Amino acid sequence: MQAKQLSDFISVQEANFSQAEEYLALCAGNRQDGAIVSFVGLVRDINSQHRVQKLTLEHYPAMTEKSLKKIVTEARSLWPISRVRLIHRVGALQASEQIVFVGVSSRHRGHAFQACEFIMDQLKTRAPFWKKEQDDKDEHWVQANQQDQQKARQWLLKPEDLSMFM
Amino acid sequence: MIEVLFFAQLREQMGHEKLALQNAFADLGALRQYLMAQHREWQDYLSPAHSLAAVNQCLVDDNHPLHAGDEVAFFPPVTGG
Numbered sequence: 417m418q419a420k421q422l423s424d425f426i427s428v429q430e431a432n433f434s435q436a437e438e439y440l441a442l443c444a445g446n447r448q449d450g451a452i453v454s455f456v457g458l459v460r461d462i463n464s465q466h467r468v469q470k471l472t473l474e475h476y477p478a479m480t481e482k483s484l485k486k487i488v489t490e491a492r493s494l495w496p497i498s499r500v501r502l503i504h505r506v507g508a509l510q511a512s513e514q515i516v517f518v519g520v521s522s523r524h525r526g527h528a529f530q531a532c533e534f535i536m537d538q539l540k541t542r543a544p545f546w547k548k549e550q551d552d553k554d555e556h557w558v559q560a561n562q563q564d565q566q567k568a569r570q571w572l573l574k575p576e577d578l579s580m581f582m
Numbered sequence: 583m584i585e586v587l588f589f590a591q592l593r594e595q596m597g598h599e600k601l602a603l604q605n606a607f608a609d610l611g612a613l614r615q616y617l618m619a620q621h622r623e624w625q626d627y628l629s630p631a632h633s634l635a636a637v638n639q640c641l642v643d644d645n646h647p648l649h650a651g652d653e654v655a656f657f658p659p660v661t662g663g
Contacts, residue, residue, distance in 0.1 A: 457663050473662065474590050476655060479639035486640075504662060516663050536663060542641060544655075545662025546590035557591040560659030 424488050424500045428480050430507040433517055442499050442521045449498050451525035453532040455518045461511035463558070466551035473506045473515070476544035480504070487538040491520075494534065495527040502535065504545065534571055541568040583650060584613065589657035595627045610635055611644030613654060628656060 425441070435456055442452045459471050488500050501519040509515060518535050522528040540561075547558040586601045593599055607613040614635070618625045626632065630644065636655045637646050648654070 475662070476587070476589050476636070476639070476657065478653070479636055479655070482639050483641070540663040541660060543662050544589065544636070544657060544660055546658065547661045548590075557658065558661045560661055565659075 426481055426484050427503045428506060432514060433503045438501050438517055438519050442501060442519045449521040450523055451528040452521045453528040455532055455536055456514055457516035459509050459511050459513050459515060466553055468511050468549050468551050470550040471509045472548045474546045475506050479544050483543045487535055491531040491534050495531045497522040497527055497531045537568045540564045585653050587655040591658045592627060592633055592656055607648045609648055610642060610646045613648060634659060
Protein backbone atom coordinates (compact mmCIF):
# COMPACT_ATOMS: atom_id res chain seq x y z
CA MET A 417 0.00 0.00 0.00
CA GLN A 418 2.92 2.33 0.69
CA ALA A 419 5.14 0.58 -1.82
CA LYS A 420 4.97 3.46 -4.31
CA GLN A 421 6.40 5.89 -1.78
CA LEU A 422 9.40 3.75 -0.94
CA SER A 423 12.51 4.83 -2.74
CA ASP A 424 16.18 4.07 -2.40
CA PHE A 425 18.97 6.34 -3.50
CA ILE A 426 22.24 4.43 -3.81
CA SER A 427 25.35 6.06 -5.21
CA VAL A 428 29.01 5.06 -5.51
CA GLN A 429 30.90 8.19 -6.45
CA GLU A 430 34.19 10.07 -6.30
CA ALA A 431 32.51 13.38 -5.51
CA ASN A 432 31.90 14.59 -1.98
CA PHE A 433 28.34 14.83 -0.64
CA SER A 434 26.42 17.26 1.53
CA GLN A 435 24.80 15.83 4.63
CA ALA A 436 22.45 18.81 4.67
CA GLU A 437 21.23 18.06 1.15
CA GLU A 438 20.83 14.38 1.96
CA TYR A 439 18.80 15.26 5.05
CA LEU A 440 16.55 17.53 2.98
CA ALA A 441 16.02 14.73 0.45
CA LEU A 442 14.92 12.42 3.28
CA CYS A 443 12.50 15.10 4.60
CA ALA A 444 11.14 16.73 1.45
CA GLY A 445 7.41 16.14 1.16
CA ASN A 446 7.66 13.38 3.72
CA ARG A 447 4.63 13.63 6.00
CA GLN A 448 4.40 10.03 7.12
CA ASP A 449 7.71 9.67 8.94
CA GLY A 450 8.53 10.78 12.46
CA ALA A 451 12.20 9.84 12.39
CA ILE A 452 15.29 10.36 10.31
CA VAL A 453 18.56 8.72 11.36
CA SER A 454 21.77 9.29 9.47
CA PHE A 455 25.40 8.31 9.75
CA VAL A 456 28.50 9.86 8.18
CA GLY A 457 31.83 8.01 8.12
CA LEU A 458 35.04 10.06 7.95
CA VAL A 459 38.68 9.31 7.17
CA ARG A 460 40.55 9.13 10.50
CA ASP A 461 43.84 11.00 10.46
CA ILE A 462 45.56 8.50 12.73
CA ASN A 463 45.30 4.77 12.22
CA SER A 464 47.57 2.19 13.86
CA GLN A 465 49.72 4.96 15.38
CA HIS A 466 50.76 6.58 12.12
CA ARG A 467 49.39 9.74 10.62
CA VAL A 468 47.31 8.98 7.53
CA GLN A 469 48.25 11.29 4.66
CA LYS A 470 46.02 9.86 1.99
CA LEU A 471 43.48 7.11 1.55
CA THR A 472 42.59 5.39 -1.70
CA LEU A 473 39.35 3.46 -1.95
CA GLU A 474 39.23 0.69 -4.52
CA HIS A 475 36.02 -1.15 -5.35
CA TYR A 476 34.59 -3.84 -7.65
CA PRO A 477 32.40 -1.66 -9.86
CA ALA A 478 30.16 -4.40 -11.27
CA MET A 479 29.38 -5.69 -7.78
CA THR A 480 29.38 -2.63 -5.55
CA GLU A 481 25.96 -1.20 -6.27
CA LYS A 482 24.44 -4.67 -6.48
CA SER A 483 25.69 -5.55 -2.98
CA LEU A 484 24.50 -2.23 -1.53
CA LYS A 485 21.04 -2.75 -3.04
CA LYS A 486 20.90 -6.21 -1.51
CA ILE A 487 21.77 -4.86 1.94
CA VAL A 488 19.09 -2.15 1.69
CA THR A 489 16.53 -4.74 0.54
CA GLU A 490 17.39 -6.87 3.58
CA ALA A 491 16.97 -3.86 5.86
CA ARG A 492 13.54 -3.25 4.32
CA SER A 493 12.55 -6.85 4.99
CA LEU A 494 13.52 -6.47 8.66
CA TRP A 495 12.01 -3.06 9.50
CA PRO A 496 9.20 -0.89 8.10
CA ILE A 497 11.45 1.93 6.89
CA SER A 498 10.52 4.50 4.25
CA ARG A 499 13.34 6.35 2.53
CA VAL A 500 16.93 5.15 2.32
CA ARG A 501 19.86 7.17 0.98
CA LEU A 502 23.27 5.50 0.79
CA ILE A 503 26.40 7.09 -0.65
CA HIS A 504 29.89 5.60 -0.67
CA ARG A 505 32.86 7.44 -2.10
CA VAL A 506 35.73 5.83 -4.02
CA GLY A 507 39.08 7.09 -5.26
CA ALA A 508 41.57 9.30 -3.44
CA LEU A 509 40.54 10.88 -0.12
CA GLN A 510 42.36 13.02 2.43
CA ALA A 511 42.22 12.78 6.23
CA SER A 512 38.91 13.97 7.74
CA GLU A 513 37.07 13.78 4.43
CA GLN A 514 33.64 12.13 4.34
CA ILE A 515 33.58 8.55 3.01
CA VAL A 516 30.09 7.21 3.56
CA PHE A 517 26.55 8.41 4.22
CA VAL A 518 23.58 6.31 5.32
CA GLY A 519 20.22 7.98 5.93
CA VAL A 520 16.98 6.21 6.79
CA SER A 521 13.50 7.55 7.51
CA SER A 522 10.69 5.69 9.27
CA ARG A 523 7.50 6.38 11.17
CA HIS A 524 9.12 5.55 14.51
CA ARG A 525 12.73 6.13 15.56
CA GLY A 526 13.57 2.56 16.66
CA HIS A 527 13.27 1.20 13.14
CA ALA A 528 15.36 3.99 11.59
CA PHE A 529 18.09 3.64 14.24
CA GLN A 530 18.32 -0.11 13.76
CA ALA A 531 18.12 -0.09 9.97
CA CYS A 532 20.83 2.59 9.73
CA GLU A 533 23.19 0.61 11.96
CA PHE A 534 22.36 -2.65 10.19
CA ILE A 535 23.14 -1.13 6.77
CA MET A 536 26.51 0.19 8.02
CA ASP A 537 27.43 -3.08 9.73
CA GLN A 538 26.61 -5.12 6.63
CA LEU A 539 28.38 -2.64 4.32
CA LYS A 540 31.54 -2.94 6.42
CA THR A 541 31.69 -6.71 5.89
CA ARG A 542 29.95 -7.40 2.57
CA ALA A 543 30.31 -4.47 0.16
CA PRO A 544 33.41 -4.79 -2.06
CA PHE A 545 35.45 -1.74 -1.00
CA TRP A 546 39.11 -1.78 0.05
CA LYS A 547 41.12 1.00 1.67
CA LYS A 548 44.78 1.63 0.97
CA GLU A 549 46.42 4.08 3.39
CA GLN A 550 49.45 6.22 2.85
CA ASP A 551 51.02 7.36 6.13
CA ASP A 552 54.37 9.01 7.05
CA LYS A 553 56.06 5.60 6.67
CA ASP A 554 54.55 3.67 3.81
CA GLU A 555 51.53 2.69 1.79
CA HIS A 556 49.56 -0.36 2.90
CA TRP A 557 46.18 -2.05 2.59
CA VAL A 558 43.95 -1.67 5.63
CA GLN A 559 43.27 -5.08 7.18
CA ALA A 560 39.71 -6.17 7.96
CA ASN A 561 38.67 -5.75 11.55
CA GLN A 562 37.43 -8.76 13.55
CA GLN A 563 35.10 -6.55 15.58
CA ASP A 564 33.34 -5.47 12.38
CA GLN A 565 32.78 -9.13 11.50
CA GLN A 566 31.32 -9.86 14.92
CA LYS A 567 29.12 -6.79 14.82
CA ALA A 568 27.70 -7.74 11.41
CA ARG A 569 27.03 -11.28 12.62
CA GLN A 570 25.02 -10.05 15.61
CA TRP A 571 22.21 -9.15 13.21
CA LEU A 572 21.84 -12.82 12.28
CA LEU A 573 20.48 -13.51 15.75
CA LYS A 574 16.82 -14.36 16.18
CA PRO A 575 14.40 -11.39 16.05
CA GLU A 576 13.70 -11.61 19.79
CA ASP A 577 17.44 -11.23 20.45
CA LEU A 578 17.55 -8.08 18.34
CA SER A 579 15.68 -6.23 21.09
CA MET A 580 19.07 -5.76 22.75
CA PHE A 581 19.89 -3.24 20.02
CA MET A 582 16.78 -1.13 20.64
CA MET B 583 35.27 -19.88 -20.37
CA ILE B 584 35.34 -18.56 -16.83
CA GLU B 585 36.70 -15.11 -16.11
CA VAL B 586 38.45 -14.74 -12.76
CA LEU B 587 39.06 -11.26 -11.32
CA PHE B 588 41.28 -10.24 -8.42
CA PHE B 589 40.99 -7.07 -6.36
CA ALA B 590 43.01 -4.93 -3.96
CA GLN B 591 45.84 -6.61 -2.05
CA LEU B 592 45.05 -9.96 -3.64
CA ARG B 593 45.45 -8.47 -7.14
CA GLU B 594 48.88 -7.15 -6.16
CA GLN B 595 49.92 -10.45 -4.55
CA MET B 596 48.72 -12.56 -7.47
CA GLY B 597 50.25 -10.21 -10.03
CA HIS B 598 47.07 -10.56 -12.10
CA GLU B 599 44.03 -8.40 -12.51
CA LYS B 600 42.17 -11.15 -14.33
CA LEU B 601 42.56 -14.64 -15.75
CA ALA B 602 40.49 -16.36 -18.44
CA LEU B 603 40.19 -20.12 -17.83
CA GLN B 604 38.94 -22.58 -20.42
CA ASN B 605 38.57 -25.44 -17.92
CA ALA B 606 35.21 -26.50 -16.50
CA PHE B 607 34.78 -26.54 -12.73
CA ALA B 608 31.93 -28.14 -10.81
CA ASP B 609 31.90 -25.45 -8.17
CA LEU B 610 33.81 -22.52 -6.76
CA GLY B 611 35.77 -24.80 -4.44
CA ALA B 612 37.11 -26.78 -7.44
CA LEU B 613 38.25 -23.57 -9.14
CA ARG B 614 39.84 -22.35 -5.92
CA GLN B 615 41.74 -25.65 -5.50
CA TYR B 616 42.89 -25.49 -9.14
CA LEU B 617 44.27 -21.97 -8.71
CA MET B 618 45.84 -22.75 -5.32
CA ALA B 619 47.75 -25.61 -6.96
CA GLN B 620 49.32 -23.32 -9.61
CA HIS B 621 51.87 -21.56 -7.37
CA ARG B 622 53.08 -22.19 -3.86
CA GLU B 623 52.22 -18.63 -2.77
CA TRP B 624 48.74 -18.80 -4.27
CA GLN B 625 47.94 -21.58 -1.82
CA ASP B 626 48.12 -19.02 0.93
CA TYR B 627 46.69 -16.00 -0.88
CA LEU B 628 43.58 -17.80 -2.08
CA SER B 629 42.82 -19.84 1.03
CA PRO B 630 39.26 -19.29 2.28
CA ALA B 631 40.76 -17.90 5.49
CA HIS B 632 42.37 -15.00 3.59
CA SER B 633 39.97 -14.31 0.75
CA LEU B 634 36.32 -13.87 -0.09
CA ALA B 635 34.80 -14.92 -3.39
CA ALA B 636 31.94 -13.73 -5.54
CA VAL B 637 30.27 -15.42 -8.49
CA ASN B 638 28.44 -13.10 -10.88
CA GLN B 639 28.93 -10.28 -8.35
CA CYS B 640 27.34 -12.09 -5.36
CA LEU B 641 29.30 -13.30 -2.33
CA VAL B 642 29.16 -17.11 -2.23
CA ASP B 643 30.86 -20.06 -0.55
CA ASP B 644 32.85 -22.89 -2.11
CA ASN B 645 29.76 -25.04 -2.76
CA HIS B 646 28.41 -22.56 -5.28
CA PRO B 647 28.15 -24.26 -8.73
CA LEU B 648 30.06 -22.75 -11.67
CA HIS B 649 28.94 -22.50 -15.28
CA ALA B 650 30.64 -21.36 -18.47
CA GLY B 651 30.41 -17.58 -18.76
CA ASP B 652 30.42 -16.98 -14.99
CA GLU B 653 32.41 -14.06 -13.63
CA VAL B 654 34.32 -15.14 -10.54
CA ALA B 655 36.16 -12.70 -8.27
CA PHE B 656 38.53 -13.30 -5.38
CA PHE B 657 39.37 -10.51 -2.96
CA PRO B 658 40.52 -9.83 0.60
CA PRO B 659 38.01 -9.25 3.40
CA VAL B 660 36.43 -5.87 2.64
CA THR B 661 37.37 -2.65 4.44
CA GLY B 662 34.93 0.01 3.23
CA GLY B 663 32.75 2.36 5.24
